[in-house]
Amino acid sequence: MILKIENLRAKVGDKEILRGVNLELPLGQVHAIMGPNGSGKSTLAQVLAGREEYTVTGRVLFDGEDLLTQTPEARAFMGLFLAFQYPVELPGVGNLYFLRTALNSVRKQRGLEALDAVDFLAFAQKRMDLVEMDRSLMSRSVNEGFSGGEKKRNEILQLAILEPKLAILDETDSGLDIDALRTVAKAVNALRGPDRTLLLITHYQRLLDYIVPDQVHVMTEGQIVRSGGKDLALELEHDGYLADAPDHTLPVGGTP
Amino acid sequence: MSPNRATGLAQIALPEPAGQPTWLQRMRRSALDWVAENGFPGHDDEDWKYTRLGPLLAIPFELAQPIDSSLTASALDVLVGNCGGPRLVFVNGHFNPQLSSLTEIPKNIRATSLRTHLHQTEESGASRLFPPPQNSFVALNSAFSEDGAYIEVPPHTTVERPIHLVFVTDGPADAAPILASPRSVIIAEANSRLTVIESYVGLRPQVSLTNAFTQVILEAGANVEHYTLQNEPATAMHLGMLAVHQPAASEFSSYALSLGASLARQEIRVALAGEGAQTQLRGLYMPRGRQHHGHVTSIDHQAPGCTSRELYKGVLDGQSRGVFKGKVVVRPGADRTDANQSNKNLLLSEGAEIDTRPQLEILADDVKCTHGAAVGQLDEEAVFYLRSRGIGQKAARDMLTYAFVSEMLGLITIPELKTLIEHAVAQQLEADSTDDREKTLAGEIRSR
Numbered sequence: 001m002i003l004k005i006e007n008l009r010a011k012v013g014d015k016e017i018l019r020g021v022n023l024e025l026p027l028g029q030v031h032a033i034m035g036p037n038g039s040g041k042s043t044l045a046q047v048l049a050g051r052e053e054y055t056v057t058g059r060v061l062f063d064g065e066d067l068l069t070q071t072p073e074a075r076a077f078m079g080l081f082l083a084f085q086y087p088v089e090l091p092g093v094g095n096l097y098f099l100r101t102a103l104n105s106v107r108k109q110r111g112l113e114a115l116d117a118v119d120f121l122a123f124a125q126k127r128m129d130l131v132e133m134d135r136s137l138m139s140r141s142v143n144e145g146f147s148g149g150e151k152k153r154n155e156i157l158q159l160a161i162l163e164p165k166l167a168i169l170d171e172t173d174s175g176l177d178i179d180a181l182r183t184v185a186k187a188v189n190a191l192r193g194p195d196r197t198l199l200l201i202t203h204y205q206r207l208l209d210y211i212v213p214d215q216v217h218v219m220t221e222g223q224i225v226r227s228g229g230k231d232l233a234l235e236l237e238h239d240g241y242l243a244d245a246p247d248h249t250l251p252v253g254g255t256p
Numbered sequence: 257m258s259p260n261r262a263t264g265l266a267q268i269a270l271p272e273p274a275g276q277p278t279w280l281q282r283m284r285r286s287a288l289d290w291v292a293e294n295g296f297p298g299h300d301d302e303d304w305k306y307t308r309l310g311p312l313l314a315i316p317f318e319l320a321q322p323i324d325s326s327l328t329a330s331a332l333d334v335l336v337g338n339c340g341g342p343r344l345v346f347v348n349g350h351f352n353p354q355l356s357s358l359t360e361i362p363k364n365i366r367a368t369s370l371r372t373h374l375h376q377t378e379e380s381g382a383s384r385l386f387p388p389p390q391n392s393f394v395a396l397n398s399a400f401s402e403d404g405a406y407i408e409v410p411p412h413t414t415v416e417r418p419i420h421l422v423f424v425t426d427g428p429a430d431a432a433p434i435l436a437s438p439r440s441v442i443i444a445e446a447n448s449r450l451t452v453i454e455s456y457v458g459l460r461p462q463v464s465l466t467n468a469f470t471q472v473i474l475e476a477g478a479n480v481e482h483y484t485l486q487n488e489p490a491t492a493m494h495l496g497m498l499a500v501h502q503p504a505a506s507e508f509s510s511y512a513l514s515l516g517a518s519l520a521r522q523e524i525r526v527a528l529a530g531e532g533a534q535t536q537l538r539g540l541y542m543p544r545g546r547q548h549h550g551h552v553t554s555i556d557h558q559a560p561g562c563t564s565r566e567l568y569k570g571v572l573d574g575q576s577r578g579v580f581k582g583k584v585v586v587r588p589g590a591d592r593t594d595a596n597q598s599n600k601n602l603l604l605s606e607g608a609e610i611d612t613r614p615q616l617e618i619l620a621d622d623v624k625c626t627h628g629a630a631v632g633q634l635d636e637e638a639v640f641y642l643r644s645r646g647i648g649q650k651a652a653r654d655m656l657t658y659a660f661v662s663e664m665l666g667l668i669t670i671p672e673l674k675t676l677i678e679h680a681v682a683q684q685l686e687a688d689s690t691d692d693r694e695k696t697l698a699g700e701i702r703s704r
């Protein structure tokens with residue numbers, strides 16, 4: 001089990017956003033979390049990545065190690081990666097420089113030698129080809145002035161470069177047209193493997209046509225309320241649960 | 257006004273007049289009398305409000321003496337960079353021909369020590385170099401200035417390589433506090449073009465005050481690019497005044513960098529006196545620990561159709577203090593003035609403070625004047641993004657701070673200088689903010 005989440009709760013002020021999440025992700029599988037807007041999917045992703053503004057209780061084991069006491073950078077060293085729903089723009093930080101610094105920082109922790117600029121460029125170019133990323137984006141500031149799709153590709157490029165054990169993709173499909181979605185999905189599929197787990201967060205089932213999950217989980221109001229096979233996504237879409245009506249009740253399989 | 261009179265500075269005796277023309281002696285005497293009478297700016301002086309002069313005024317300074325510096329030309333290359341052009345070096349305000357490289361000076365350009373020039377000049381020829389005193393520290397400089405550079409570029413001449421003026425303070429660490437008063441004059445005749453760099457450094461942790469005054473006099477159509485790079489030791493204080501006169505269609509740009517000194521203030525006054533003159537003032541200050549860095553600019557739009565652009569950025573850490581004061585005056589008749597001013601500050605610690613103050617006086621019509629001031633902290637979301645990629649907390653913060661500064665580094669047009677300043681800036685950022693800024697440049701050279 002690469003990730004084991006037990007009764008995870010997260011609050012901001014008095015507002016409880018995650019209300020007892022339980023989830024297990026085996027190594028080498030692809031899981032999806034679906035759920036309406038505001039149900040806490042991004043919060044779960046951010047809490048796992050180590051965002052400090054939440055008050056968190058519960059237990060998370062990453063590869064058997066306690067995750068919640070680790071700094072964000074330590075989680076990256078352990079092999080956790082989050083592709084952000086809203087990647088931050090970093091004016092003045094060169095994209096290539098940023099990627100190389102990140103990779104070398106992670107390599108150092110893994111006892112590997114740093115790559116110099118030339119070696120890194122050769123390595124990065126293969127990964128850029130994988131996500132069909134325009135080379136000109138490498139000499140620009142990180143995400144600055146990037147289109148929505150370019151930002152998402154840049155996230156997947158980082159995933160491809162850092163080679164984590166667990167990658168959480170938060171709404172990577174939103175803002176992508178169908179061609180871009182195909183490209184990104186192809187890249188993500190190429191990154192699947194027995195040593196890597198993917199957690200796809202989405203509220204459209206569209207993405208799951210391209211990246212087929214082993215399991216689908218449904219989150220509402222800060223809890224995982226249902227889990228099932230890949231057909232669950234289709235069923236949910238058909239039943240139209242994704243309508244954002246606040247008092248909408250779900251065909252819930254089991255609540256705590 | 258309550259001028260600050262109780263001071264050691266105005267009581268320093270004038271140096272021996274050996275060999276000086278009598279007009280120069282007279283002028284020095286009257287400048288010192290002016291200081292004795294008018295004192296130094298007090299708390300109620302708008303321009304000095306945020307700069308605590310009290311401690312400085314209480315120090316019993318002695319005039320800096322020429323010394324046999326242990327410095328070598330190659331050590332200077334490391335300290336201030338070698339930009340491939342002529343270099344005039346002044347130690348404690350005195351010209352040092354051994355450390356200077358004058359062979360690079362193009363034939364038709366005059367680049368010499370101001371002292372030499374003044375000693376060969378009649379009073380009538382020098383009067384514009386000594387305007388009547390108006391300002392205590394400029395007057396103090398007039399009274400005590402040992403030397404500096406005199407540069408004169410004839411009409412229609414382009415000087416290819418930058419002329420580098422280096423001002424070093426040096427002496428035994430236990431010496432009495434010294435006052436050095438470098439004074440330079442740069443004259444760019446019609447349609448000439450040149451770049452001048454002034455570097456201020458110190459070799460030892462010794463209490464010193466550099467009170468510098470530079471005049472840049474452009475003629476019509478001339479183009480001057482000017483840099484002031486202040487990186488004196490932590491025990492030094494630095495006051496600088498740059499006075500620029502711009503007639504029609506002249507272009508001037510300045511770049512003011514403050515890294516060192518415990519107290520530093522760089523003031524620039526630009527008179528846009530002829531139609532279509534353009535000026536650009538850029539600055540970067542990075543105080544940390546208990547450093548105080550102040551930048552005061554004043555742009556006087558006297559003629560129509562002139563353009564001024566200002567961009568100053570500050571990065572403040574520790575308990576430091578920064579001041580930016582930018583005054584823009586548009587005189588009656590200076591129509592079609594186009595002025596823009598921007599000051600952006602990044603506060604890295606709770607204890608750091610910045611006072612930023614634009615001041616616009618617009619007395620003409622058909623004028624475009626904009627200004628903006630910003631004070632902010634590092635974007636925590638950006639810090640988290642970097643950390644989530646495995647970049648440690650401190651490295652992430654440094655990276656974002658460097659990114660804030662990088663815009664200013666990109667404006668440096670001389671490659672050798674750019675590299676040098678990039679290093680100095682990175683070093684300033686990497687040093688732990690809780691360290692005392694004990695930066696003995698001499699030690700740094702020795703360790704290379």
Ligand SMILES: Nc1ncnc2c1ncn2[C@@H]1O[C@H](COP(=O)(O)OP(=O)(O)O)[C@@H](O)[C@H]1O
Pocket residue numbers: 012015017035036037038039040041042043044053
């Ligand atoms: N930092 C925060 N401060 C206050 N409210 C927050 C914060 N982060 C998330 N929320 C709230 O928590 C709820 C869940 O948000 P989010 O996790 O972004 O949902 P989802 O990704 O499923 O759309 C929303 O109501 C959102 O406004």
Ligand SMILES: [Mg+2]
Pocket residue numbers: 041042043085170171
């Ligand atoms: Mg979300």
